Amino acid sequence: MNQTGEAIVEIRSLVNRFGDHVVHEGLDLDIRRGEILGVVGGSGTGKSVLLRSIVGLKQPDGGSIRVFGKDLQRLPSAQRTQIERRFGVLFQRGALFSSLNLQENVALPLFEHAGLSRSDAERLARVKLALAGLPPEAARLNPAELSGGMVKRAALARALALDPEVLFLDEPTAGLDPIGAAAFDRLIMTLRDALGFSVFLVTHDLDTLYSSCDRVAVIADKRVLVADSLATVEATDDPWIRDYFHGPRGRAASLAARHHSSPQGERR
Amino acid sequence: MPDTASRPGMLEQDAHRLSAVGDWTLPHYARLREAVAKVHEVESIDLQRLGELDTSGAALLVDLLGPDSVREIAQWAPNLPAERQALLKAVADANRNPLFAPPVPRGNPLAALAGLGQVAELLARQQLRLVAFIGLTLSTLLKTLFTPWRWRITSLSAHVQQTGLNAIPIVALLTFLVGAVVAFLGATVLRDFGATIYTVNLVTYSFLREFGILLAAILLAGRTASAFTAQIGSMKANEELDALRAQGLDPMEMLVLPRVLAMMISLPILALIGMLSGMLGGAVVCAMALDITSTQFLTILQRDIPLEHFLVGIGKAPLFAFVIAVIGCLEGFKAGASAQSVGEHTTSSVVQSIFMVILLDALAALFFMEMGW
Numbered sequence: 231m232n233q234t235g236e237a238i239v240e241i242r243s244l245v246n247r248f249g250d251h252v253v254h255e256g257l258d259l260d261i262r263r264g265e266i267l268g269v270v271g272g273s274g275t276g277k278s279v280l281l282r283s284i285v286g287l288k289q290p291d292g293g294s295i296r297v298f299g300k301d302l303q304r305l306p307s308a309q310r311t312q313i314e315r316r317f318g319v320l321f322q323r324g325a326l327f328s329s330l331n332l333q334e335n336v337a338l339p340l341f342e343h344a345g346l347s348r349s350d351a352e353r354l355a356r357v358k359l360a361l362a363g364l365p366p367e368a369a370r371l372n373p374a375e376l377s378g379g380m381v382k383r384a385a386l387a388r389a390l391a392l393d394p395e396v397l398f399l400d401e402p403t404a405g406l407d408p409i410g411a412a413a414f415d416r417l418i419m420t421l422r423d424a425l426g427f428s429v430f431l432v433t434h435d436l437d438t439l440y441s442s443c444d445r446v447a448v449i450a451d452k453r454v455l456v457a458d459s460l461a462t463v464e465a466t467d468d469p470w471i472r473d474y475f476h477g478p479r480g481r482a483a484s485l486a487a488r489h490h491s492s493p494q495g496e497r498r
Numbered sequence: 499m500p501d502t503a504s505r506p507g508m509l510e511q512d513a514h515r516l517s518a519v520g521d522w523t524l525p526h527y528a529r530l531r532e533a534v535a536k537v538h539e540v541e542s543i544d545l546q547r548l549g550e551l552d553t554s555g556a557a558l559l560v561d562l563l564g565p566d567s568v569r570e571i572a573q574w575a576p577n578l579p580a581e582r583q584a585l586l587k588a589v590a591d592a593n594r595n596p597l598f599a600p601p602v603p604r605g606n607p608l609a610a611l612a613g614l615g616q617v618a619e620l621l622a623r624q625q626l627r628l629v630a631f632i633g634l635t636l637s638t639l640l641k642t643l644f645t646p647w648r649w650r651i652t653s654l655s656a657h658v659q660q661t662g663l664n665a666i667p668i669v670a671l672l673t674f675l676v677g678a679v680v681a682f683l684g685a686t687v688l689r690d691f692g693a694t695i696y697t698v699n700l701v702t703y704s705f706l707r708e709f710g711i712l713l714a715a716i717l718l719a720g721r722t723a724s725a726f727t728a729q730i731g732s733m734k735a736n737e738e739l740d741a742l743r744a745q746g747l748d749p750m751e752m753l754v755l756p757r758v759l760a761m762m763i764s765l766p767i768l769a770l771i772g773m774l775s776g777m778l779g780g781a782v783v784c785a786m787a788l789d790i791t792s793t794q795f796l797t798i799l800q801r802d803i804p805l806e807h808f809l810v811g812i813g814k815a816p817l818f819a820f821v822i823a824v825i826g827c828l829e830g831f832k833a834g835a836s837a838q839s840v841g842e843h844t845t846s847s848v849v850q851s852i853f854m855v856i857l858l859d860a861l862a863a864l865f866f867m868e869m870g871w
């Protein structure tokens with residue numbers, strides 16, 4: 231694990247607002263190569279909006295976002311597409327293409343961008359779906375026929391389609407059963423270790439934070455309060471952070487993590 | 499992964515041993531897959547000279563060797579980095595069940611016949627469903643009629659604004675132009691008989707009886723029936739209809755009634771505007787091309803054209819409005835959960851409502867002719 235990878239996304243004094251409603255003001259954050267960055271914050275603090283601005287879906291109202299050293303909003307569209315192909319995004323509500331079945335959903339970027347033939351793309355898509363934990367029969371289902379957790383898995387498979395360099399996950403484990411959620415966390419870590427991508431992981435799932443994140447960024451008061459290792463964040467003196475990590479759920483998750491992760495930590 | 503300096507992945511075969519060389523990554527997938535497809539019967543593979551490996555490369559290795567041996571390799575292979583072991587194992591585990599998608603049923607010659615039958619049955623069912631939906635709308639209307647506190651005035655007025663008020667400019671412009679065209683046609687044909695003065699009768703007859711209402715109805719079918727279908731269809735795709743029902747609210751009452759009533763209020767008004775503006779178009783042409791002054795036009799209108807033409811025309815408006823709105827709403831309810839299905843049903847609602855309007859108009863024309871009105 232390379233803790234000290236260079237920053238591939240640099241956000242400086244970002245401002246985002248909708249009308250008079252200021253969501254971000256003076257927000258700074260880095261995503262480093264190869265890390266899993268957990269992003270936490272109360273509902274409506276602007277985690278999803280932050281994600282959308284990084285991947286270029288929302289034009290910031292101020293400040294700068296540099297991805298791989300370039301400002302997306304200033305790039306000509308061809309170069310922008312080049313960079314966007316290096317992203318994989320799992321949207322909070324899945325955002326699967328409703329007119330395509332799952333296998334076509336995942337295969338779409340493969341034959342549009344990677345130039346595979348249709349049958350190759352669909353075959354690879356089935357591998358990705360299986361990797362994300364879906365049974366083979368699911369490949370032909372339409373998004374409307376899925377359960378909530380299956381939608382998340384399919385969306386992950388699509389986000390992973392092109393083996394991206396940065397993976398943006400918006401609450402991937404929300405709505406998964408605990409066993410599935412743990413498998414999900416493990417899958418992300420396995421792939422990260424093998425492929426070396428970075429992960430921007432918005433989550434409310436404390437277990438995920440404890441088991442898989444290298445750094446945690448806390449968003450509150452329209453900016454990033456701290457972005458550091460979990461231990462440092464836990465120790466930060468802020469009422470919200472205290473409630474978050476030292477409330478009943480936080481304590482339980484922290485205990486569970488300590489139980490499990492010590493042998494694993496040795497191995498790495 | 500950036501592949502600028504990558505060595506393309508290859509499968510090298512010497513004597514009995516296979517070795518995977520170079521980068522087994524997505525950009526090389528197509529070629530590697532061909533190479534893999536050519537190999538039968540492998541026992542082991544040498545991964546020493548493997549460059550980069552991603553999930554697609556790992557999937558190819560699994561294709562080549564089968565999930566079980568890949569899992570073994572992952573476990574026992576000497577100096578395979580831990581993260582690569584984990585990747586191979588994850589992909590092998592994912593391939594535990596065969597990934598061949600269930601085959602799509604093939605069509606046979608009889609299937610075409612069966613398809614024809616299905617389409618015919620579907621058509622019949624749709625008509626039944628339309629009738630049932632009309633009944634449902636009417637009964638909901640009756641129920642709410644006597645409970646005034648459940649009238650949705652706000653929703654109704656919003657829909658009247660969208661369907662009626664906002665459509666006035668386009669209806670007026672369109673009928674004005676058609677009125678002018680009809681007057682030109684009349685003038686050209688009637689000039690040969692020296693009867694150009696009857697252009698006035700032609701324009702007023704046609705607009706009062708037919709064109710005013712017909713054009714307005716067709717416009718609303720295109721403009722509003724489609725909007726109704728898209729609104730209700732996307733609500734359905736988003737499970738909003740289920741949410742309404744789960745809260746004990748009746749979508750018929752909340753969504754359908756305001757739309758149907760708004761349409762029934764708007765269309766007669768638009769038809770009236772259409773008639774007036776069509777006759778205005780005719781009058782302008784008469785004044786400019788035929789030297790029939792507006793006074794003359796109005797005098798003829800008043801003297802020769804009985805009121806019943808207007809009544810015949812405007813009397814059709816509520817019926818047309820009801821049919822258009824009901825078809826628009828019903829198609830929305832029929833839409834499936836995908837964006838494509840919403841699109842298909844929107845198209846279908848426009849086609850159906852225009853068809854029904856013209857069909858009903860033809861029937862009405864026959865009826866009125868027989869009755870001598």
Ligand SMILES: Nc1ncnc2c1ncn2[C@@H]1O[C@H](COP(=O)(O)OP(=O)(O)OP(=O)(O)O)[C@@H](O)[C@H]1O
Pocket residue numbers: 248253271272273274275276277278279280322
């Ligand atoms: N398209 C939009 N138009 C107006 N306001 C918006 C829009 N999108 C988001 N907002 C506002 O921005 C704020 C942040 O929203 P965001 O979706 O980022 O929250 P979040 O941190 O992801 O919350 P959650 O954890 O509940 O998903 C909210 O107050 C929301 O009302």
Ligand SMILES: [Mg+2]
Pocket residue numbers: 277278279322400
């Ligand atoms: Mg969110």
